[in-house]
Amino acid sequence: MTPPNARHHRTSLAIATAVAAGALLTTGLTAGAASAQTTAAPAAAAKPLAAAPTALSASARSSLIADAQTAAPDTAHRIGLGAKEKLVVKDVVKDVDGTVHTRYERTYDGLPVLGGDLVVHEKADKTEGVTRATKATIKVASLTPKVAASKAENQALTAAKDAGSTRTDADKAPRKVIWAGDGTPVLAYETVVGGLQEDGTPNELHVITDAATGKKLHEYQAIETGTGTGKTLYSGTVTLGTNLSGSSYQLYDTSRGGHKTYNLARGTSGTGTLFTNTTNVFGTGSASSSSSDQTAAADAAYGAQATWDFYKNTFGRNGIKNNGTAAYSRVHYSSGYVNAFWDDSCFCMTYGDGSGNTHPLTSLDVAGHEMSHGVTSATANLNYSGESGGLNEATSDIFGTGVEFATNNSSDVGDYLIGEKININGDGSPLRYMDKPSKDGASLDYWSSSAGNKDVHYSSGIANHFFYLLAEGSGAKTINGVSYNSPTYNGSTVTGIGRAKALQIWYKALTTYMTSTTNYKGARTATLSAASALYGSGSTEYNAVAAAWTAVNVS
Structure with missing residues (x-):
């Protein structure tokens, strides 16, 4: 913050x-x-959904990852990757029905492919689909840079200083990568700038520079702050x-x-x-x-x-990395x-x-x-800029809200307000509102073509609004003593499916159907895929996901 x-x-x-x-x-x-906090005894657990993730022991997860890495060359060939491409297993999710979702990073001729991540979905050893961060073919004519690494480093240092950083320095020499985050994949440099940001927060600015032209292609801050x-x-x-x-x-x-x-x-x-x-x-x-x-x-x-x-x-996830x-x-x-x-x-x-x-x-x-x-x-490692950055921020708001509700602390009851206790504005108002994000004066209620140019903490409003509508529906209501009134872009009435189902859909979308470059249109597709897997295509939940996205102008 x-x-x-x-x-x-x-x-x-x-x-x-x-x-x-x-x-x-x-x-x-x-x-x-x-x-x-002491809470009432929970109701009897419902039968787990077939497409819900199953809890894996550390050894079971390690075994699945090792097996997937052994089979990676065959998998790469099976899904149509080129001879110079290799897959590196990042994570594995196994559903209750046995479906396995394996998340991979990719290399090209030994170089990491940024934006080349993908998820392979398999059941009974049969590939059922692949979710890719990029559909572009990874093929680079030359791996010899035309600009010096020092130029990329200077560009990165300048970017950090322009952002208000102090005590900036390159953590290490720029490394060669393949940039596939958007457009045609190219040979590039990745430079990581350390030091401090303007308010004293540690700096880890990643700057991607075209190795042929010297043009800055992308930048993102890896230290994600809250204030x-x-x-x-x-x-x-x-x-x-x-x-x-x-x-x-x-x-x-x-x-x-x-x-x-x-x-x-x-x-x-x-x-x-x-x-x-x-x-x-x-x-x-x-x-x-x-x-x-x-x-x-x-x-x-x-x-x-x-x-x-x-x-x-909520999800059977064993820690942040799911490794215990x-x-x-x-x-x-x-x-x-x-x-x-x-x-x-x-x-x-x-x-x-x-x-x-x-x-x-x-x-x-x-x-x-x-x-x-x-x-x-x-999991998805959503790039922290543009629309994917807004989705990254919204994911944290969504699950942060989930934590607050799930904890059931009587001194801080669950709500759809973000940062309501820290009084960041000095007047007792929250930092963000999920039912109508624009109430903070800057966040977006609905998607527009300029959403990717907004700061990620404001473009996140689109997904926050979607989640609120999916969970609670549109219109005026009071939840845990807090009044909400959520509008829709098209004037439609959205009926919520409940927070529990909405959380399951977002989590499954994040862990199995989103990639580093997912944008808002891609998030709609990912959540529909998750709803279909969990509750069935054409189900009430599936239709609610579609309606909630349409209500925030994402189609």
């Missing part, structure tokens, strides 16, 4: 990220304990997973992949120091400017466990840092303490939002 007065300086702002939960943690925390300047979110008394080591309790959740919460103590690099305490209580329920304050740490740990539980209980391994969290980043960010390179979530170091940016939907960027990266 980005403070309002800084938004015009940047192209990649942010609620791309979000973690952590409320502020009040005043009770004893049981070592290795599970959930966050807020509101009050600490009070989540009430919660239970956290902790670990007793000797005579000290650690903020180390061994029941959820080993999530740990560290203190950077105003530093900006490294892992920091693991939070420990002599008693099994972390935090005081109020913010403190101390760099050793444990309330922010408790919030971060709560947000991480709520996000883990949401993905596990947790990310880790860092709090007290820098001084007066009004932001928070997810970073794939460290597989970690980081929080600043906000203005005066007394407003830590740890809210529940922000937690779910931020860590969901990691899920997107591990």
Whole structure:
């Protein structure tokens, strides 16, 4: 997220990220304990849908990946790739009915193909379809650049400085790649610029340069940030997973992949120091400017466990990468840092303490939002620019909202408002609205041909609006005490299918039918494919997906 007065300086702002939960943690925390809040006993579980993902053990997933990699040469030939192309397995999803969706990255003559990812769908060892990021044939006449790598590096450094970065430097020499993100595939350089962004957030700007002409083809920011300047979110008394080591309790959740919460103590690099305490209580329920304050740490740990539980209980997903391994969290980043960010390179979530170091940016939907960027990266890896960037942001808003509803915390009930507890605008209003995104003054309610030119945090409104309509329908209604009134582009009336089904459709679309270059038209196709697989073509759910997209002018 980005403070309002800084938004015009940047192209990649942010609620791309979000973690952590409320502020009040005043009770004893049981070592290795599970959930966050006592809730009513769940109803009997329904029979799983045939096309729903099945939970895989780490060993079963590893075995499927190894088998797919062994068969990759044959798969490449079978789906029509050229002799110079190879497939590298990234992930595997197996449905209840045995269908396997294998996600691949691609190389060409040994070079990575950016935008060349694809998903092969198989059942009973028979290929049922392929979802491709690009339909273009990968064929490059020469792998010898016509421009020097130094030119690409200088171009990238200039792009970073123009975006307001400070202390910019190239992390490593530009690497040769094949760029297939749009248009005809070409030989290109990829340069990664480090240093800091203008507000102190770490910088990881990827710039793609045509190796024949020197033209900049694409750029995206890999550090996806979230920001807020509101009050600490009070989540009430919660239970956290902790670990007793000797005579000290650690903020180390061994029941959820080993999530740990560290203190950077105003530093900006490294892992920091693991939070420990002599008693099994972390935090005081109020913010403190101390760099050793444990309330922010408790919030971060709560947000991480709520996000883990949401993905596990809703989709059977075993952690962000679905491999049973947790990310880790860092709090007290820098001084007066009004932001928070997810970073794939460290597989970690980081929080600043906000203005005066007394407003830590740890809210529940922000937690779910931020860590969901990691899920997107591990699956479709939607490019963080243009329409795919808007879909990336919306995915985090959608699942962040899912986390908030699923956690069922009485101090922060579920809603379709984003960042409503952090008071980023200073007037108590939320950062974004899913029922009518334009209420924030910048986000799009409907698709238009200029959507890809909007900042991704504003073009995300189209998918946010779609999801709200799919889940709840159009018109005026009150949910958990919050009033909504969702319009439609064509004046139609949309009947929602419920949040639970809408989440299943979006998750399946993301994990099996979207690729790095999916745009809004492609998202419509992906979600219709997901609805068809889950509920049947022509079903009420399928027709609702079509109606909701039409209602936001995506056809």
